[in-house]
Amino acid sequence: MIRYLWSLVCYFFRPWIKWFLxxxxxxxxxQRICYGEPSGAPRALAIEDSLRHSRDATIKKLLIYLxxxxxxxxxxxxxxxxxxxxxIKTVLLTKKINPVxxxxxxxxxxxxxxxxxxxxxxCVECEExxxxxxxxxxxxxxxxxxKLWDSLNPDEILxxxxxxxxxxxxxxxxxPKTDFRGMGILGLSNLIYFAQEYSGTVKQVLLxxxxxxxxxxxxxVGINLTSMALRLLRDGSAKTHIYNSSKTLPTIRAFxxxxxxxxxxxxxxxxxxxxxxxxxxxxxxxxxxxxxxATLASPTTVFRLNVSVxxx
Amino acid sequence: MGxxxxxxxLRSNPDKELRLLLLGLDNAGKTTILKSLASxxxxxxxxxxxxxxxxxxxxxxxxxVWDIGGARKIRxxxxxxxxxxxxxxxxxxxxxxxxxxxxxxxxxxLLLEDKLRAVPLxxxxxxxxxxxxxxxxxxxxxxxxHNIKDRDWQIQSCIATEGKGVKEGLEWACKSIKKK
Numbered sequence: 001m002i003r004y005l006w007s008l009v010c011y012f013f014r015p016w017i018k019w020f021l022x023x024x025x026x027x028x029x030x031q032r033i034c035y036g037e038p039s040g041a042p043r044a045l046a047i048e049d050s051l052r053h054s055r056d057a058t059i060k061k062l063l064i065y066l067x068x069x070x071x072x073x074x075x076x077x078x079x080x081x082x083x084x085x086x087x088i089k090t091v092l093l094t095k096k097i098n099p100v101x102x103x104x105x106x107x108x109x110x111x112x113x114x115x116x117x118x119x120x121x122x123c124v125e126c127e128e129x130x131x132x133x134x135x136x137x138x139x140x141x142x143x144x145x146x147k148l149w150d151s152l153n154p155d156e157i158l159x160x161x162x163x164x165x166x167x168x169x170x171x172x173x174x175x176p177k178t179d180f181r182g183m184g185i186l187g188l189s190n191l192i193y194f195a196q197e198y199s200g201t202v203k204q205v206l207l208x209x210x211x212x213x214x215x216x217x218x219x220x221v222g223i224n225l226t227s228m229a230l231r232l233l234r235d236g237s238a239k240t241h242i243y244n245s246s247k248t249l250p251t252i253r254a255f256x257x258x259x260x261x262x263x264x265x266x267x268x269x270x271x272x273x274x275x276x277x278x279x280x281x282x283x284x285x286x287x288x289x290x291x292x293x294a295t296l297a298s299p300t301t302v303f304r305l306n307v308s309v310x311x312x
Numbered sequence: 313m314g315x316x317x318x319x320x321x322l323r324s325n326p327d328k329e330l331r332l333l334l335l336g337l338d339n340a341g342k343t344t345i346l347k348s349l350a351s352x353x354x355x356x357x358x359x360x361x362x363x364x365x366x367x368x369x370x371x372x373x374x375x376x377v378w379d380i381g382g383a384r385k386i387r388x389x390x391x392x393x394x395x396x397x398x399x400x401x402x403x404x405x406x407x408x409x410x411x412x413x414x415x416x417x418x419x420x421x422l423l424l425e426d427k428l429r430a431v432p433l434x435x436x437x438x439x440x441x442x443x444x445x446x447x448x449x450x451x452x453x454x455x456x457x458h459n460i461k462d463r464d465w466q467i468q469s470c471i472a473t474e475g476k477g478v479k480e481g482l483e484w485a486c487k488s489i490k491k492k
Contacts, residue, residue, distance in 0.1 A: 167385075172338045172339070172359060172383040172384070172385075173338065178338075179359050181339075181357050181359060182356040182357045182358060183356070183358055187358075216361070217361065217383070217385070220358075220359045220383070221361060223358050223359060224359070224361060226358075277389060278361055278362060278385070279362045279363065279392070281361035281362035282363055282364065283362075
């Protein structure tokens with residue numbers, strides 16, 4: 001109730017406050033954010049909030065256009081500059097900003113647009129990959145699975161396609177094909193990226209997963225972490241990390257990187273929890289997720305992979 | 313008719329809590345059945361490590377459904393969840409013909425457990441939509457259900473991903489509790 005009243009107050013007074021600030025600072029809200037907030041998540045989140053609250057017809061139309069092209073995944077390296085120039089031009093005109101007097105605004109504002117709608121597009125891309133179920137009849141899928149094996153075990157040859165060896169890397173049985181479930185190709189791609197891009201870290205994590213007392217099924221936990229990463233992406237919690245870590249348009253690589261950071265952090269969390277057995281996974285995972293959410297709530301958060309060697 | 317109406321029929325037992333235990337091999341569809349019972353999205357399940365629990369509540373009646381992971385490595389932990397079980401629900405992937413023997417083995421071991429003595433057994437013959445799926449009758453035969461004399465049992469064919477047959481099974485489970 002109080003929340004509702006507050007939003008009502010905000011709704012009525014926002015234009016007045018904005019008008020007052022505009023008169024005193026000679027700048028519109030977007031400019032004040034671009035100059036006042038540090039780059040990355042603090043700035044992009046504030047710009048996003050400001051644009052979403054705008055009641056200007058041109059801005060509203062602009063947002064519909066941006067939502068539409070990002071939902072269709074049409075923002076690519078080729079089209080990006082053209083889209084950004086168009087958006088910046090519209091905003092400069094609508095907000096009556098003189099580009100000569102404010103040369104930095106366009107650059108800083110464009111960067112925010114790139115992050116905000118790149119993120120939205122990333123959600124769509126991940127969903128598309130998730131919706132592709134693993135299909136053992138598809139040679140491309142099979143090739144990906146083999147790539148996962150080879151990058152995780154460069155020194156060990158898989159004796160046959162259906163083999164007990166899959167359990168060494170934490171699949172449930174002799175054939176991983178049924179283990180991807182609702183995470184589909186996204187789950188598999190996440191694992192491959194982790195194994196290929198961070199071979200040192202992955203070795204260390206895999207070693208932990210084989211720990212005689214605190215071990216866990218590497219691949220299955222990985223697929224559950226894909227689900228968690230996707231949850232955080234969808235509900236917007238991952239924005240802070242993605243906005244802070246992306247130097248260019250966020251693509252699927254940004255999601256893979258986020259996943260790798262989560263996996264690395266989970267591994268540490270699990271080992272530190274010293275669980276009695278695998279049945280504690282649900283509760284440990286829950287605690288881990290609420291920790292991560294708390295960290296992501298801070299606008300300066302950016303996860304990194306610490307490639308330090310420790311001894312177990 | 314939904315879950316609500318099933319529960320409404322059980323109004324005579326207000327505030328009664330039931331403990332339902334969902335077991336079966338990995339990839340049988342236990343979590344999908346659980347989600348389907350709770351009317352949640354069934355398209356995004358992941359292999360269960362540990363367990364999931366959902367309470368389906370209505371008119372003071374509470375069904376606590378425990379879904380325990382089915383991977384071979386965690387099957388030894390199943391026994392930690394036997395206590396006070398009112399209904400044992402065993403899920404079989406009807407299309408996984410190769411592992412029919414394995415699932416039968418696991419079930420017969422469960423039926424010998426002291427803590428599960430006389431607990432009604434509901435078997436879901438899941439994934440009936442898949443081409444290679446065998447019928448519920450064939451599964452019953454394969455599992456030797458007809459030889460069970462010490463408890464109530466029922467086999468229910470279902471397609472958990474579409475929610476088909478799931479509530480019918482639950483209906484039987486509730487009935488068999490009422491009889492007791």
